[in-house]
Amino acid sequence: MDIELAKENFTKYLKSGNYRITPERFVILESVMNHDGHFDADELFLQMKTTGQKVSRATVYNTLDLLQDCGLISKYRFGENHSRYELAFGRPHHHHLICLECGDIIEFVNDRIEKVQKEVCETNNFNAQTSTLQIFGICAKCHK
Amino acid sequence: MDIELAKENFTKYLKSGNYRITPERFVILESVMNHDGHFDADELFLQMKTTGQKVSRATVYNTLDLLQDCGLISKYRFGENHSRYELAFGRPHHHHLICLECGDIIEFVNDRIEKVQKEVCETNNFNAQTSTLQIFGICAKCHK
DNA sequence: CTCGGTGCAAATGCTTTGCAATGTC
DNA sequence: GACATTGCAAAGCATTTGCACCGAG
Numbered sequence: 001m002d003i004e005l006a007k008e009n010f011t012k013y014l015k016s017g018n019y020r021i022t023p024e025r026f027v028i029l030e031s032v033m034n035h036d037g038h039f040d041a042d043e044l045f046l047q048m049k050t051t052g053q054k055v056s057r058a059t060v061y062n063t064l065d066l067l068q069d070c071g072l073i074s075k076y077r078f079g080e081n082h083s084r085y086e087l088a089f090g091r092p093h094h095h096h097l098i099c100l101e102c103g104d105i106i107e108f109v110n111d112r113i114e115k116v117q118k119e120v121c122e123t124n125n126f127n128a129q130t131s132t133l134q135i136f137g138i139c140a141k142c143h144k
Numbered sequence: 145m146d147i148e149l150a151k152e153n154f155t156k157y158l159k160s161g162n163y164r165i166t167p168e169r170f171v172i173l174e175s176v177m178n179h180d181g182h183f184d185a186d187e188l189f190l191q192m193k194t195t196g197q198k199v200s201r202a203t204v205y206n207t208l209d210l211l212q213d214c215g216l217i218s219k220y221r222f223g224e225n226h227s228r229y230e231l232a233f234g235r236p237h238h239h240h241l242i243c244l245e246c247g248d249i250i251e252f253v254n255d256r257i258e259k260v261q262k263e264v265c266e267t268n269n270f271n272a273q274t275s276t277l278q279i280f281g282i283c284a285k286c287h288k
Numbered sequence: 289c290t291c292g293g294t295g296c297a298a299a300t301g302c303t304t305t306g307c308a309a310t311g312t313c
Numbered sequence: 314g315a316c317a318t319t320g321c322a323a324a325g326c327a328t329t330t331g332c333a334c335c336g337a338g
Contacts, residue, residue, distance in 0.1 A: 020292060020337055042327075056295040061328065077221040081303075082327055097270050108264055116256050117279060124250055125284035126241050133277040135261060140269035164312050164317060186302075200320040205303065225328075226302055 003033050006072055006089050013070035024055045028063040032073060038084045038105060076132060078105065095132065099139035106139065147177050150216055150233050157214035168199045172207040176217060182228045182249060220276060222249065239276065243283035250283065 010029055014021055031048050032039075045060045055063075064085060067073045074088040078098050093114065097106040113133060121128045154173055158165055175192050176183075189204045199207075208229055211217045218232040222242050237258065241250040257277060265272045 018292090022293060022337075024294070040327090054295090057327095058296080058329075059294060062293085075223075077223065079219075079221065097264070097268055097272075099270075100273065106268055106270070108268070110260055110264060112260050113257060113277075116254055116260075117277075120241070120252055120254060121279065121281070124241055124252070126243075126250070126279070126281055127283075127287050128241075128279050128281040129244065130281075131277065131279040133257075133261075133275065135265065135270070135272050135275040137265070137270055137272040137274075139271075143271050162317090166312075166318065168319070184302090198320090202304075202321080203319060206318085 002090070003030065006033060009089070010067070010070060010072060014066070019066065024059050025063050025066070027053050027055060028060060029067065029072070032064075032067065032085070032087060033089075035087065038076070038086045040082050040084050042082075044085075074130070074132075076134075078134065079136065093131075095134070097135045097137070097139065099142055100136055101138055101142040104139050104141070146234065147174065150177060153233070154211070154214060154216060158210070163210065168203050169207050169210070171197050171199060172204060173211065173216070176208075176211065176229070176231060177233075179231065182220070182230045184226050184228050186226075188229075218274070218276075220278075222278065223280060237275075239278070241279045241281070241283065243286055244280055245282055245286040248283050248285070 007026060007029060010025070011021060013019075014025070027048070028044070031044060031053065035044070041060055041064055042057070044064075045055070045057050048055060048060075064073065064075070068075050068085070072087070072089045073085050076084050076086070076096070078084060078096070092109050094107045094109045095113065097108065099105075117128065117131055120126075151170060151173060154169070155165060157163075158169070171192070172188070175188060175197065179188070185204050185208055186201070188208075189199070189201050192199060192204075208217065208219070212219050212229070216231070216233045217229050220228050220230070220240070222228060222240070236253050238251045238253045239257065241252065243249075261272065261275055264270075
C-alpha cells in the first residue's frame with residue numbers, strides 16, 4: 001500500500017520505456033491506489049470526474065494499460081462485457097471464485113496452483129507472464 | 145464426437161427447459177461439432193453463410209448460449225474483445241496457455257488443478273459450475 | 289522546438305434488442 | 314391458435330482512434 005513506492009516504480013517504468021512523466025498518469029495512479037477491490041475503467045473515470053480530477057476516458061484507458069504492463073495492476077475479464085482491474089502492487093498472486101447469481105468475487109491464494117502452473121510452463125517451454133484461474137458458480141450466500 | 149448423442153442431449157435439454165426444437169438450433173449444433181478447436185460467433189455465422197445454411201447472427205448468439213448452458217460447448221474470453229467457443233462434449237476439462245505474440249493457444253489437462261479447485265470450493269462452500277485457468281505468456285516458438 | 293500525450297467526439301466492433309413474420313407445440 | 318423463435322437492422326456499450334492542441338524533455 002506504499003503509494004510513494006508505487007509512484008517510484010511507475011516513474012522508473014515510464015523512463016525506461018521512454019514514456020513521458022505526465023501529471024495525468026500520476027493522478028490516475030493515485031486514484032487506482034485509493035480503490036479497494038475491483039473496478040472498471042469507466043467507474044474510475046466517473047469517480048475522478050466527480051472528485052474534480054479531470055482526465056479523459058482515453059487517457060484513463062491508456063494509463064491503465066501502462067499500469068498493467070509495469071505490474072502495478074491486474075486486468076481481468078470475469079465473463080462480463082467489460083474489463084475489471086485491481087491493484088496488484090504489494091499483493092500476493094491470487095485467483096477468483098465468481099458467483100453467477102450475486103456477482104460477488106471471492107479471492108483465494110493457493111501455492112499448489114502456482115507450483116502446478118510453473119511445471120506446466122516448463123513442460124511446454126512456455127514463458128508465463130500472467131495467469132488467472134476463474135471458478136464460476138454459486139456462492140455460499142446464494143445457495144442457502 | 146458422437147453427433148447423434150450430442151443432438152440427443154441438446155433435445156433433452158431443450159425439452160426440459162421448455163425451449164422449442166427448431167431446425168436452426170440443430171443446424172448450428174452440427175456446424176459447431178464440425179469445427180476443430182476454438183471459434184467465435186461471427187466466424188461460425190460467416191462459415192454457415194458461405195456453406196448456404198442461413199441463420200441470422202442473433203440466432204447464432206442465442207443458440208451458442210443454449211449450447212453452453214447445457215454443457216455441449218465452453219465459452220472463453222482470452223483477453224480479446226470477443227468470446228471464443230469450443231466443443232466440450234466428450235472432451236476432458238482442460239486449461240489454456242495463450243501466447244501473447246502469435247496468439248496460439250495450447251491446451252493442457254492437469255488432475256492436480258482439478259483437485260485443488262474442488263478443495264477450494266469446499267473450503268468456501270462454493271458450488272462450482274465451470275472454471276478456466278488461463279496462462280498468458282510467450283510460447284516456445286516465439287521466444288526462440 | 290520536437291514529438292509524445294491529452295481531450296474530445298466520432299468511429300469501431302462485438303453483442304443485444306425491437307419488432308414483424310414465422311413455425312413449433 | 315398462442316406464443317416462443319427467427320431474421321433483419323438498428324441500438325448499445327466498452328474501447329479505440331483521429332486530430333488539433335498542449336506541454337514534457
